[in-house]
Amino acid sequence: MQLENEKILTYYVNRNIKMIDNRRLSVIYNSINEVIKMNEIFISWSKPKSGELAKKTKSFLSSLLPNTKIFMSEEDIHAGDYVQSTIIDNIEKCDILILCFTSENKKSPWLLYEAGYASGLHKRVIPFLFDKDSLWHSWIDNPMNIVRQIDFYKDSFNTDVLETFSLTKSDDTDFYINTYKAQINGITEKYRQIDVQCEDLIEKLIAVDKFTINSPYYVDKAAYFLSGFETFELWKAIIQSFLYTGKYLWIYGRKNMKLFGGNFNELFEYLDKKSVEPNMAGIDFKILFLNPTADEVHYAHKDQDIFEPELRATISRAKKTIGPNKVLQQCFKMYSNRREEIIIRVDNCIIYAKPHFDINGMPNIMTNSGFEVFSASSEKGKECIDKYLAVWDKAEYMFDSQNE
Numbered sequence: 064m065q066l067e068n069e070k071i072l073t074y075y076v077n078r079n080i081k082m083i084d085n086r087r088l089s090v091i092y093n094s095i096n097e098v099i100k101m102n103e104i105f106i107s108w109s110k111p112k113s114g115e116l117a118k119k120t121k122s123f124l125s126s127l128l129p130n131t132k133i134f135m136s137e138e139d140i141h142a143g144d145y146v147q148s149t150i151i152d153n154i155e156k157c158d159i160l161i162l163c164f165t166s167e168n169k170k171s172p173w174l175l176y177e178a179g180y181a182s183g184l185h186k187r188v189i190p191f192l193f194d195k196d197s198l199w200h201s202w203i204d205n206p207m208n209i210v211r212q213i214d215f216y217k218d219s220f221n222t223d224v225l226e227t228f229s230l231t232k233s234d235d236t237d238f239y240i241n242t243y244k245a246q247i248n249g250i251t252e253k254y255r256q257i258d259v260q261c262e263d264l265i266e267k268l269i270a271v272d273k274f275t276i277n278s279p280y281y282v283d284k285a286a287y288f289l290s291g292f293e294t295f296e297l298w299k300a301i302i303q304s305f306l307y308t309g310k311y312l313w314i315y316g317r318k319n320m321k322l323f324g325g326n327f328n329e330l331f332e333y334l335d336k337k338s339v340e341p342n343m344a345g346i347d348f349k350i351l352f353l354n355p356t357a358d359e360v361h362y363a364h365k366d367q368d369i370f371e372p373e374l375r376a377t378i379s380r381a382k383k384t385i386g387p388n389k390v391l392q393q394c395f396k397m398y399s400n401r402r403e404e405i406i407i408r409v410d411n412c413i414i415y416a417k418p419h420f421d422i423n424g425m426p427n428i429m430t431n432s433g434f435e436v437f438s439a440s441s442e443k444g445k446e447c448i449d450k451y452l453a454v455w456d457k458a459e460y461m462f463d464s465q466n467e
Contacts, residue, residue, distance in 0.1 A: 102131065102132065102156075102158055103131065103132045103133070103134065103153070103156050103157040103158055103159075104124060104128075104131060104132070104133045104134070104157060104158070104159045104160075104161060105133075105134050105153050105154050105156075105157035105159070105160045105161070105177075105181070105186075106120055106121055106124075106133065106134065106135040106160075106161050106163065107160055107161065107162045107163065107174055107177040107178065108135070108136075108137075108162075108163040108168075108174070109168040109171035109173050109174040110165070110167050110168040110171065111254075112165050112167060112168075112193075112250065112253075112254040113163045113164070113165050113167070113168045113174075113193075114137060115250045115253075115254075116163045116165070116191075116193050116247060116250055117135050117137070117163045118135065118137070118138065119243060119246045119247060119250065120135075120161065120163060120191065120243075121133050121135045121138065122243075123239060123240075123242075123243040123246075124161075124228075126239045127224075127228060127230060127236065127239055128228060134153040134157065136149075136150060139153075150177070151180070154177060154180055154181050154184070154186070155184060157181070157186060158186065158187060159186065159187045159188075159189060160177065160178065160181040160186050160187070160188050160189070161189050161190075161191055162174060162177075162178055162188065162189070162190045162191065163191055163193065164190050164191060164192050164193060164194070164212075165193050165194045165254075166194040166256075189211075189212070189213060189227065190212040190213070191212070191213050191215065192212050192213065192214045192215060192216075193215050193247065193251065194251075195216055195262060195266055213227060215244075215247060220240075220244075221237075221240050224240060255284070256281035256284065256286070257281060257284055257285070257286050257436070257437070257438075258284050258411075258437070258438035258440070258441065260410070260411035260412060260438050260439070260440065261286070261411070261412040261436055261437065261438055263304065264300065264301075264304045264409060264410075264412045264436060265279070265286055265436060267300040267303060267304060268286075268288065268291070268297070268300050268436070271291070271296045271300065279436075284437065284438065284441065285435050285436065285437035285441075285443070286435065286436045286437070287433065287434075287435055288433055288434050288435070288436070289433045290431050290432065290433060291431060291433075291434070292405075292416050292429055292430070292431065292432045292433060292434040293321070293429050293430045293431070293432070294430065294431055295321055295326065297414075297434075298321050298322065298326075298327070299326075301407065301409050301414070302327050302329075302330050304409050304410065304412075305330070305409050305410065306329065306330065306333055307333070309346070309409065309410045310345055310346060310347060310410055311347045311408050311409065311410050311411070311439075312346075312347075312348050312349075312408070312409055312410075313347070313348075313349045313350075313406070313407065313408035313451055314349070314350045314351065314407055315351050315402065315404075315405055315406040315407065315451055315454065316350065316351060316352060316353075316405075317352065317353040317363060317374065317402065318352070318353070318370075318373055318374045318377045319350065319352060319377055319381070320373060320377050322350075323377050323380045323381050323384060328384075331384050331385070331391075334346070334348060334391055334394075335388060335391065338388055338390040338391050339390075343390065348391075348394045349394055349396070349451075349455060350394060350395055350396075351396055351397070351398050351454060351455065351458060352374070352377075352378055352381070352395070352396070352397045352398075352461060353374060353397065353398065353399075353402070354397035354398060354399045354458075354459070355371060355374050355375050355378065355397075356399075357397075357398075357399035358399070359399060359400065359401050359402075360374070362401065362424055362425060362426075363402075363426065364425070364426070378397075378461065381395065381461070382461070382462065385462075392460070392461075392462040393460070395460065395461035395462060396455060396458035396459060396460055396461055397458055397459055397460075397461050398454050398457065398458040399458075400454065400457070402418065403417070403418070404416075404417055404418075404447070404450065405417070405418065405429070405434075406447045406450065406451050408439060408447070408448065408451065410439075411438060411439045411440060412436055412437070412438065412439060413435075413436070413437055413438070413439050413443070413444045413447045413448075414434055414435070414436055415434060415435045415436075415437070415443075415447060416429060416432065416433070416434040416435070
């Protein structure tokens with residue numbers, strides 16, 4: 064192979080290399096140097112989105128490494144070929160195996176099999192990460208826990224690609240990489256399962272085991288979690304998403320016990336500091352409690368002997384937490400209506416659940432039940448915002464000083 068590439072170089076020299084511009088010359092040398100080190104690349108994929116990404120990745124690498132053979136099953140297995148034996152044969156021949164990872168295929172047995180087989184043959188395995196998923200390798204034993212990935216969303220992506228394939232930066236490599244990134248962004252938008260405003264919150268929730276057993280699943284850009292509602296873990300993710308960078312935090316609760324149990328003092332210390340700034344530095348914090356004097360209290364919980372005292376005790380703790388801060392006092396109200404929907408707004412995300420009632424009209428326990436996450440700018444999100452504000456406008460302030 065090295066002799067063959069020396070012939071290629073000699074050919075260009077003999078053809079008067081001065082006639083070739085510097086950009087083209089850079090690509091020629093990059094290609095020659097790389098082919099000496101690497102003969103073949105195998106691109107592994109699973110599921111439709113990954114398949115489209117794999118095709119673009121093959122085209123991209125073919126531009127960067129024109130003398131390298133690149134195998135991608137959908138394009139390189141033909142009628143009459145034995146699929147499995149062809150795949151195995153090409154893994155055995157390759158020098159590098161690239162895995163096109165997405166959130167939907169990270170558990171794919173076929174993808175992991177190809178990675179494991181290549182690793183067992185001491186091939187170089189490189190995961191290309193196309194989704195923001197901090198736990199992309201959590202399902203994977205060696206080799207995936209020990210190899211370095213190329214993350215499409217990292218600022219170092221361009222540099223990582225060039226270093227991985229021993230290429231030198233040039234106008235041509237910049238062009239190929241930028242074209243590839245635009246193509247990948249187009250595919251990502253096509254398959255986007257949740258609005259971009261909610262991606263960070265979803266990522267935080269996915270990182271918690273409680274929320275990821277058989278979930279979430281996605282329908283019409285809403286994420287459905289089968290469990291975890293009203294748990295400490297959910298509130299922790301909400302508060303972490305809001306603190307220091309968030310603008311909106313609206314809560315349509317009843318007792319709000321978990322917020323005022325002492326675990327989230329950082330939230331109220333943060334709000335207290337922001338309350339001295341004009342307009343609370345743009346922060347919009349609203350929290351609704353059930354009014355303990357409302358008739359609805361008698362229908363809010365199956366165990367009245369526990370619910371009403373806990374409600375009053377939590378309101379007392381909330382008042383003590385906020386103290387004489389009149390700016391924050393304006394953020395607390397009490398409603399008297401029946402709560403037909405549970406709405407939490409954290410920035411541009413809505414966390415939503417609908418209570419279920421028994422034959423006596425009493426609500427079932429919501430803790431660890433299912434919930435949805437969707438964008439506040441979606442049609443359903445706009446409806447939730449309108450409903451929340453309608454309840455807020457009718458509610459009375461929790462602090463007496465605000466009702467004067």
